[in-house]
Amino acid sequence: MASNEDKPAAKEDENAGSWKDSIFNPRTGEFCGRTAKSWGLILLFYLVFYAFLAGMFVLTIWVMLLTLDDYVPKYRDRVPHPGLVIRPKQLDMLFNKSQPLQFAPYVQTLESFLQHYNDTEQERNVACAAGGYFEQEGEVGEQRKVCQFKRSDLSLCSGLSDSTFGYTEGKPCVLLKMNRIIGLKPRGDPYVNCTAKERYVQPLVAVKLLLNKDDYNTELTIECRIEGSDLRNNDDRDKFLGRVTFRITVKE
Missing domain, CATH: 2.60.40.1660 (Na, k-atpase alpha subunit.)
Structure with missing residues (x-):
């Protein structure tokens, strides 16, 4: 029969093991609650998502530049008279x-x-x-x-x-x-x-x-x-x- 002194020690070991498992669980291979496949999929999603946003930004800048003249500003009504x-x-x-x-x-x-x-x-x-x-x-x-x-x-x-x-x-x-x-x-x-x-x-x-x-x-x-x-x-x-x-x- 286990003594009362052994119970707190066993509980501490159980808590320490639970905390370590939340970082990396060797039984399931999970890191921070996700498997390697899950991490790969979420990283791929964000990579595609931000690449799409960057592409949209570059496209809008390119379209805007097509409307600009190298010699004459598009809008000139703000400063009609010289300083x-x-x-x-x-x-x-x-x-x-x-x-x-x-x-x-x-x-x-x-x-x-x-x-x-x-x-x-x-x-x-x-x-x-x-x-x-x-x-x-x-x-x-x-x-x-x-x-x-x-x-x-x-x-x-x-x-x-x-x-x-x-x-x-x-x-x-x-x-x-x-x-x-x-x-x-x-x-x-x-x-x-x-x-x-x-x-x-x-x-x-x-x-x-x-x-x-x-x-x-x-x-x-x-x-x-x-x-x-x-x-x-x-x-x-x-x-x-x-x-x-x-x-x-x-x-x-």
């Missing part, structure tokens, strides 16, 4: 004209930005006639040509005759650029007014601020606007639509 941005990308500029290290970041930004406008690069493009639109017809995917816009056209703000873009003399240059809106054909004679494809580069307007001693050590607020009969520059909800405002302080 205006400046280089350097600073809306608050402060520097001492006698301290080159203070205006060096602005000069480096302009020099880097104008690298694609170098005359040697632009001579590879087409010399388009002024005052007209340069329109091209051709097959989809055909390489388009682009018009020249030479760095030397920026004159005193080209950085060619003055590598500091006027910052060292306290008459700094800023470059204005319209955001490109595909299909936009401005009417009349659009211009930028300032008060107080492969190898394609957007035309620029260079503004040289002819400051004098009375303007130094004072924060000046300057607003530039695009003026055109079919261009907007007075949207209160978008302060960069057709205009840009920046502040500059030149110390001596």
